[in-house]
Amino acid sequence: MQPIPAKLAALAQQENLHFLLAVESGSRAWGFASPDSDYDVRALYIRPSAHYLAIDEGKDTFEFIEDEWFDVGAWDIRKALRLLRKSNAVLLEWLRSPVVYAADSAFVRDLNTLAPQYAQAAPLLHHYRGIARNALGAMDLHGEIRLKKWFYVLRPLLAARWAVQRGGIPPMTLAELMADLPPAAVAEIRDLVALKSGQAENYRHRLSASLIALTKTLAAEVAALTAPAPPAPATAPLDALFRTTLQRVYPC
Incomplete structure (x- = not known):
């Protein structure tokens, strides 16, 4: 190419x-x-x-x-x-x-x-929470799922949390967004990233109980987040x- x-x-x-x-x-x-x-x-x-x-x-x-x-x-x-x-x-x-x-x-x-003066938590939370909600609603976490689709849930959940809790522009990469996760979860997610790097896009995977629990915890946490209305830009x-x-x- x-x-x-x-x-x-x-x-x-x-x-x-x-x-x-x-x-x-x-x-x-x-x-x-x-x-x-x-x-x-x-x-x-x-x-x-x-x-x-x-x-x-x-x-x-x-x-x-x-x-x-x-x-x-x-x-x-x-x-x-x-x-x-x-x-x-x-x-x-x-x-x-x-x-x-x-x-x-x-x-x-x-x-x-x-850019930083225009990055406001409320619209960022709305965007990322909506993406995560839609992606999560289309899958059964307890079944065999396309691994790619799970990352499409995890990343926006972490970005939404970052926007509210840390403020500013969330990082783009998953590696940076995982900064606040428990070390054991980070290690397990890194293993899945490495696994996906050698598999086709349609690869299907069954999540561990710990990652299912993490996903549900993050989803509940993000669902409860609030952010003040942004000032007039x-x-x-x-x-x-x-x-x-x-x-x-x-x-x-």
């Missing part, structure tokens, strides 16, 4: 845009990939000034699907900054991805400087970042 940065460079030229940030999302970034995990590239981009000067709003997303192994989903800078204003968990995750394929260093620096810093980035990337 052609290297991902080269694919992105070709896409940027083809679509007449500039990638500000492109990262890996999904299991390869979360830290529990399988050999046949696909590549989920997520990105932020900016277009030339004329795109933003029309009376009608232009399209603010971009998607490219090459095959079942590689796809790109991207947001225009204005969409991304509006979502940051709402403490969007997905965008904040992308900023914490350990796998970066492309980055406009000035933009990423400034965005990371701004400031728009001016985001407007300034948009304008300075547009002028720098596409000077008039």
Whole structure:
């Protein structure tokens, strides 16, 4: 497969845009990939000034699907900054991805400087709790389950707890999110991560009694969490970042 940065460079030229940030999302970034995990590239981009000067709003997303192994989903800078204003968990995750394929260093620096002031526990809790609830509701913990799906329960439970108890932007990787778990649980989960790394995505597994209990305990704990309503977010810093980035990337 052609290297991902080269694919992105070709896409940027083809679509007449500039990638500000492109990262890996999904299991390869979360830290529990399988050999046949696909590549989920997520990105932020900016277009030339004329795109933003029309009376009608232009399209603010971009998607490219090459095959079942590689796809790109991207947001225009204005969409991304509006979502940051709402403490969007997905965008904040992308900023914490350990796998970066492309980055406009000035933009990423400034965005990371701004991001913490917009990361609010209430919307993050709502996002991660909802993901965990839906994933958990679709499985029988006491039966044989797809191991991948269990990680899709565990990780958002830990992220929700982190957002409320520690504050700020939760880490993206499962390894970092496990910091507050008992050592025995961490060791057992690490063993499952290692097991999954050698199995296909559809691998099925029967959880131990201790991990079933841990999952139920975390789910109950997260269900009971509360967070104060976020304060009204400031728009001016985001407007300034948009304008300075547009002028720098596409000077008039």
